[in-house]
Amino acid sequence: MQLTQSSVGRKIIMAVTGFVLVAFVCVHLLGNSSVFIGANAINAYAQKLHSLGPFVWVFRLVMLAAFAIHIIFGIQLTLENRAATPDRNVQIKRLKTGFGAETMIVSGLVMLAFVIYHLLHFTVRVTNPEIYVPLGDHGMVDVYVMIVNGFHSALPVIVYLVGMSFLFLHVSHGFQSLFQTIGLSNDKSLPVMETISKLVGVVLLVGYISIPLLVVFGLIKI
Amino acid sequence: MKLKLHVWRQNGPKDQGIMETYEVPNVSPDQSFLEMLDDVNLALAKDGRDVIAFDHDCREGICGMCSQVINGVPHGGQERTTVCQLHMREFKDGDEIFVEPWKARAFPVIKDLVVDRGALEKIMQAGGYTSCHTGGVADGNALPIGKEIADYSMDAAECIGCGACVASCPNSSAMLYTSAKVAQLAVLPQGQVEAHRRVMAMTETAKEQGFGNCTNHYECQAACPKGINVKFIAKLNREYMKALFK
Ligand code: HEM
Ligand code: SF4
Ligand code: FES
Numbered sequence: 001m002q003l004t005q006s007s008v009g010r011k012i013i014m015a016v017t018g019f020v021l022v023a024f025v026c027v028h029l030l031g032n033s034s035v036f037i038g039a040n041a042i043n044a045y046a047q048k049l050h051s052l053g054p055f056v057w058v059f060r061l062v063m064l065a066a067f068a069i070h071i072i073f074g075i076q077l078t079l080e081n082r083a084a085t086p087d088r089n090v091q092i093k094r095l096k097t098g099f100g101a102e103t104m105i106v107s108g109l110v111m112l113a114f115v116i117y118h119l120l121h122f123t124v125r126v127t128n129p130e131i132y133v134p135l136g137d138h139g140m141v142d143v144y145v146m147i148v149n150g151f152h153s154a155l156p157v158i159v160y161l162v163g164m165s166f167l168f169l170h171v172s173h174g175f176q177s178l179f180q181t182i183g184l185s186n187d188k189s190l191p192v193m194e195t196i197s198k199l200v201g202v203v204l205l206v207g208y209i210s211i212p213l214l215v216v217f218g219l220i221k222i
Numbered sequence: 223m224k225l226k227l228h229v230w231r232q233n234g235p236k237d238q239g240i241m242e243t244y245e246v247p248n249v250s251p252d253q254s255f256l257e258m259l260d261d262v263n264l265a266l267a268k269d270g271r272d273v274i275a276f277d278h279d280c281r282e283g284i285c286g287m288c289s290q291v292i293n294g295v296p297h298g299g300q301e302r303t304t305v306c307q308l309h310m311r312e313f314k315d316g317d318e319i320f321v322e323p324w325k326a327r328a329f330p331v332i333k334d335l336v337v338d339r340g341a342l343e344k345i346m347q348a349g350g351y352t353s354c355h356t357g358g359v360a361d362g363n364a365l366p367i368g369k370e371i372a373d374y375s376m377d378a379a380e381c382i383g384c385g386a387c388v389a390s391c392p393n394s395s396a397m398l399y400t401s402a403k404v405a406q407l408a409v410l411p412q413g414q415v416e417a418h419r420r421v422m423a424m425t426e427t428a429k430e431q432g433f434g435n436c437t438n439h440y441e442c443q444a445a446c447p448k449g450i451n452v453k454f455i456a457k458l459n460r461e462y463m464k465a466l467f468k
Contacts, residue, residue, distance in 0.1 A: 007397075007435045008425050008462045077435045081393035084327050084434030090230070090241055091320040093294030095390070095444035102392060104437065177438040180452070183460035187453040 010073045015181035017070035018174050022200070024063060025167065029207045035220060039144035043135060046143040071112060078105040100173040100201075107170040114163030121156060122146065128156070148222050151215035164208045172201030223249050223315035227262065229274055230322040235330040241320070251311035255298070256281060256288060258310055259321075275334040281306040283447065286384035290335050291322040296386035296445045304384065304447040324385055326394035328432040339385045341431035342399060346383075348427035349420035350403045352412045371409050378406035380448040390445035393434030398442035400424050401458035402450050408461050418465035421458060 003009040031049075034041040049056060100107070120126040131149035135142040151157050176197035179185045185193060214220040225246045232239030244266075249258055256278050263273040279285040288305040292298035298308045313319065323331050328341040367375075379402070387398035404421050407413030413420070429435075436455060443452045 002422065002466060006422075006425060007429045008459060009466070011435060011437075012459070012463065077437070081395070081434035081437065084394035084432055085325065085392070086327050087325060089291050089294060089322045089325050090228075091291070091294035091322065093299065094392075094439075094441060095295065095299065096441050097392065097439035101437070101439050173438075180438045180456050181459060183456045183463060185453065185456045187451050190452070 010077060011181045014070060014073050014077070015178040017066040017073075018178050020063075020066040021070060022171060022175060022178075025171075025204055026200075029204060032211060033207065035144065035147055035211060036214075039142075042144050042147070043140075043142060047140065050140065067115070071108065074105060074108050098173070100169040101177075103169060104173060107166040110166040111163060111170060114159065114166070117159055118163070121150060128153075145222055147211065148215055148220060151212040157212045157216055160212045161209055164205050167208070168201040168205035170201075171204060172198045175200050223251065223310075223313070223317075225249050225258075225313065225316070226318045228318065228320045229334070231272075231274070231334050232323070232331050234333060237331075239331070241322075249310050249313075251309070253310045254281070254306055255290075255292070255308040255310065256306050275332070275336045277336050278306060283307040284382060286382035289324050289337060289339065289385055289389070291320075291324065291389060293320050296324065296389040297384075297447050299445075302447055302449050304382075307447075324389035326385075326388050326433070328394065328396070329385065329388065337385075339383070341433070342383050342385055342388075342396065344431050345396060345400055345424050345427045346403060349416065349423040350407075352407060352415060354412055354415050365411065367410065375406045375409050378402045378450065378454050381406075381446075381450050382448055384447060386445045386447060387442035387450070388433060390441040391434065391436075392439055392441065393437055394432075395436045395442075396428045396431075396433040397436035397455050397458070398446065398450055398452065400428050401452075401454040404461055405454040405457045408457065417461065418468050421461040421465050425458070425462065 003013065031045055032042075034045045052059075094102075117127070121128060125132060128150060131146050131152075132141045133145050134140070151160075174197070176185070176190070176193040179193050180190065211220070227244045227246055228241045229244060230239060231242045244262055246258065246262055249261075253261075256276070259274060259276060266273050277287040277289055279287040281288075283304045283306060286304070288297075290297070290305045292305065292308070297303060297305050298312070300308055300312060321335065323329075323335045324337045324339075329337040329339055331337050381399060381402035383399065385396075385399070388394055388396050391397075404424060407420065408417060438452075438455075440452050443450065
């Protein structure tokens, strides 16, 4: 299996799954931003998602597969890359690469931990069962109330700030990297893509952390 | 001027290796870096001490032998300059300079600053050739190649196989080297015969030789003494996908 064993093949798989993940975090942010409009907007959005029924599960499985494949190859490639450089020079001066690029595995693993916490917090409802109040009588919860209550203690706010900072680091290198990996970059487009990549990282960071921060500062309230 | 040199000394691939310090008096700014090392070695030999082993051949920036990491950067960090073309006027009196070999699993140290770069040759042998019959020497313009394509191929062909890209890469990946070798042929008619086989064989051999995977740090382009562009890596990736879905 060339694709799943070779050096370039596995990078292409990382790029494609990475693209799926970036697309997801962008769409997810877009959906979440209905919380800025108000309680009705975000609850309507949540209801809409629930009404999709089995498609929700198809979507979840696709995301889970992309996430798992991305993580497995990410770890495998990183271990190989470490093994390729058993000992390093005493002096090392990097000319081009940056902190984000050099810490992809760290930011990736932090995000894995974040996603697990996030699901326990808002989806599986394990960490903070007290934040849920029912909405109507179809077994739905009030998502707006859940978000406001969810950020009333310090721990979740800190976890989200940290998690999103690492998302910023990961995407600000990863987004341009994926276009190079699938061969869509050239010498003219690469610098532009590097800038766009950082911008995407900033938009995701600011967009996502604004929700807990606005709750903390009382601008999103019940 | 006077310099303090810290040089990596290592007796063979199994030896631990250590940085040793040498005071170098009377360095001329007109000397090349290698000439300065020659002087250090003359002084060491006079004292009956073991001279510093380092690779060199052409001393004019075309053979790719002079593989040294200087102050943490392969070839010393002057743009498009090999160690042999680096001059002492780039340094100032009293400078401390660190000189080390390439470090990568695929490049075992033979002695001191000399490493075995044979793994790059293995990649070349795996596909860096064309096997079409050309008969006698062809007429100069018998096979017209557009200027843009010729320039592109020649830009890739500038690679001198020095291995600085590997040495600069946090993953010790040889992707810039391999991509230059793939790209220089991929755009020419002569390269079409084994295009699919070439990219597969060369990347596979790079992996077998113990080079890492490319994660697009782009350190290689910054360190390359010939300015090989990472656009050739994107080209290699396209060639790979063409071969995969052929
Ligand atoms: C929301 C989650 C994530 C997103 C949006 C994301 C996105 C990306 C993107 C776009 C790339 C670039 C692919 C390429 O250059 O070909 C990438 C690479 C990578 N990711 Fe992720 N990723 C995520 C989660 C993770 C996780 C959980 C890990 C944990 C192992 C991880 C580890 C890596 C590694 C090691 C690389 C390769 C480094 C590189 O190419 O520079 N990622 N990721
Ligand atoms: S790509 Fe540049 S750094 Fe790498 S071997 Fe060729 S000339 Fe040396
Ligand atoms: S000695 Fe030939 S390139 Fe430096």
